[in-house]
Amino acid sequence: MEQHEKVFDLIGVGVGPFNLGLAALLDEVDGVEPLFFEQNDEFDWHPGMLIEGTKMQVPFIADLVTMADPTNKYSFLNYISKNERMYQFYFLQRLDIPRREYNDYCQWVSRQLNSCQFGKRVTNIRPVRDNEQYYEVTVVDTKTEETTVYRSKNLVMGTGSTPVMPKSFQGFPEDEVFHTADFLPNHDRCRNANSITVIGSGQSAAETFRELLKEQKECGFRLDWITRSPGFASMEESKLSLEHFSPDYVNYFYQLPQEQKDEIFATQGLYYKGISNHTINDIYNLLYEYSVGGKEADVGMQVLSEVKDLKKKADGGYEIDCYHWQKQEAFTHESDIVISATGYKPHVPDFVHELSDFLEWDEKGRYKVTKDYRLKKQEDLQGEIYVHSGISHTHGVGSTNLGLSVHRNKVIINQLVGREVFPMNEKTIFQSFDI
Ligand SMILES: Cc1cc2nc3c(=O)[nH]c(=O)nc-3n(C[C@H](O)[C@H](O)[C@H](O)COP(=O)(O)OP(=O)(O)OC[C@H]3O[C@@H](n4cnc5c(N)ncnc54)[C@H](O)[C@@H]3O)c2cc1C
Structure with missing residues (x-):
């Protein structure tokens, strides 16, 4: 095991x-030496869902840096310019860029940042009190399996989210029952199936269903979409609703009592969990076109129905046990392929949970977070652990939003360096949440 002698200012x-944006902004801040570790070999943003034609749910202005500093060289517009696509982008006349292009843009930024190291998995962090106070970070090289221990005054956790698969969907062949996060690697398999069922009704479910619907006639498979929700509800996208994704709303939400925050958050699903209007329109338009001349597409859309269990049939395919919760009636449905569009949950690595005596936790087992995104500690160690992931319970509905992450990075940098590198303009919206 190698021990790295230098003490970094920040290890990510x-x-x-979220951390890529932080690395990009820190690249222009003097006097801070950061290092970021990513287990994947390169930056790759939800690769299983980079379906052709899907687009960002935030305007390109919510890139990695522009909301903090429009003159930053890592802006999306500079990426467009350096890649000589200025005129094409100008004539495109769109704010909502393709998701594939956002990924390509982030890869372009990541290749320029020496502070970002890929193929390195962090397996442990440990607070150390010596003459100096710092954190020890254990890092494994995913190719050579060599372990190196680094030291840093502060840490920042940007470990994102992980797909959620209900228990009853687990343990089956991965090319027959899989999460939408693995859709593209299994796309060809879908094209050759006799029947496919998508379960769930968020944006990922809708994008997967739309993609399969486009191919359904040509490939000839039966396509079903099942959700326990009362409908295929559209996301709340009005301009005034979008103001919930603002620094003002984060500030308002943060100061509420935890119990009240949990109650409010539970009512805000449609701000981030519903389906974009344009995706619903695309699906409806396709269904309408398929029905011209009285034809009936081999497609089903079933609401109000919860999937209870999944069984592999002896002759191939799956029997899906469903329950119509309003009629209180059980029914079964059969399908060759089952795609679980059952969402994501925050990924909090085990080594964070192992700091249970060091950090403060609430009664639901969630870490406590200061307003400026530091994990609350039981002990008075100088170094901070900043956090991007798993903070919806403290900072609200905008915590996973790409636009707001730039604001969070401004707050983190100002706190880290102890001065206002980025001015904070907290009156950013028209409506008032506070009094
Ligand atoms: C399909 C999809 C589309 C989305 N589209 C939008 C959108 O249009 N607009 C929007 O505002 N939000 C969107 N989101 C929500 C959210 O903003 C994104 O999910 C975003 O990727 C979150 O960024 P992140 O940096 O927290 O996490 P991630 O992108 O999940 O990245 C976390 C990284 O940490 C790495 N990692 C984890 N543990 C370790 C470890 N121990 N050592 C080293 N590396 C580790 C992982 O490999 C991963 O690369 C979308 C989410 C999904 C799933």
């Missing part, structure tokens, strides 16, 4: 958009 765990 994970390089998704």
Whole structure:
């Protein structure tokens, strides 16, 4: 095991958009030496869902840096310019860029940042009290399996989210029952199936269903979409609703009592969990076109129905046990392929849970977080652990939003360096949440 002698100012765990944005902004801040570790070999943003035609749910202005500093060289517009696509982008006349392009843009940024190291998995962190106070970070090289221990005054956790698969969907062949996060690697398999069922009704479910619906006639498979929700509800996308994804709303939400925050958050699903209007329109338009001339597409859309269990049939395919919760009636449905669009949960690595005596936790087992995104500690150690992931319970509905992550990075940098590198303009919206 190698021990790295230098003590860094900040070590980041994970390089998704949140820590990549932080690395990009810190690149222009003098006097801070950061290092970020990502277990994947390169930056790759939800690769299983980079379906052709899917687009970002935030305007390109919510890139890695622009909301903090429009003159930053890592802006999306500079990426467009350096890649000589200025005129094409100008004539495109769109704010909502393709998701594939956002990924390509982030890869372009990540290749320029020496502070971001790929193929390195962080396996442990340990607070150390010596003459100096610092954190020890254990890092494994995913190719050579060599372990190196680094030291840092502060840490930042950007470990993102992980797909959620209900228990009853687990343990089956991975090319027959899989999460939408693995859709593209299994796309060809779908094209050759006799029947496919998508379960769930969020944006990922809708995008997967739309993609399969486009191919359904040509490939000839039966396509079903089942959800326990009362409908295929559209996301709340009005401009005034979008103001919930603002620093003002985060500030308002943060100061509420935890019990009240949990109650409010539970009512805000449609701000981030529903389906974009344009995706619903695409699906409806396809269904309408398929029905011209009285034809009936081999497609089903079933609401109000919860999937209870999944059984592999002896002659191939799956029997899906469903329950219509309003009629209180059970029914079964059969399908060759089952795609679980059952969402994501925050990925909090085990080594964070192992710091249970060091950090403060609430009664639901969630870590406590200060307003400026530091994990609350039981002990008075100088170094901070900043956090991007798993903070919806403290900072609300915008915690996973790409636009707001730039604001969070401004707050983190100002706190880290102890001065206002980025001015904080907290009156950013028209409506008032506070009094
Ligand atoms: C399909 C999809 C589309 C989305 N589209 C939008 C959108 O349009 N607009 C929007 O605002 N939000 C969107 N989101 C929500 C959210 O903003 C993104 O999921 C975003 O990727 C979150 O960034 P992140 O950096 O927290 O996490 P991630 O992108 O999940 O990255 C975390 C990284 O940490 C790495 N990692 C984890 N543990 C370790 C470890 N121990 N050592 C080293 N590396 C580690 C992982 O490999 C991963 O690369 C979308 C989410 C999904 C799933």
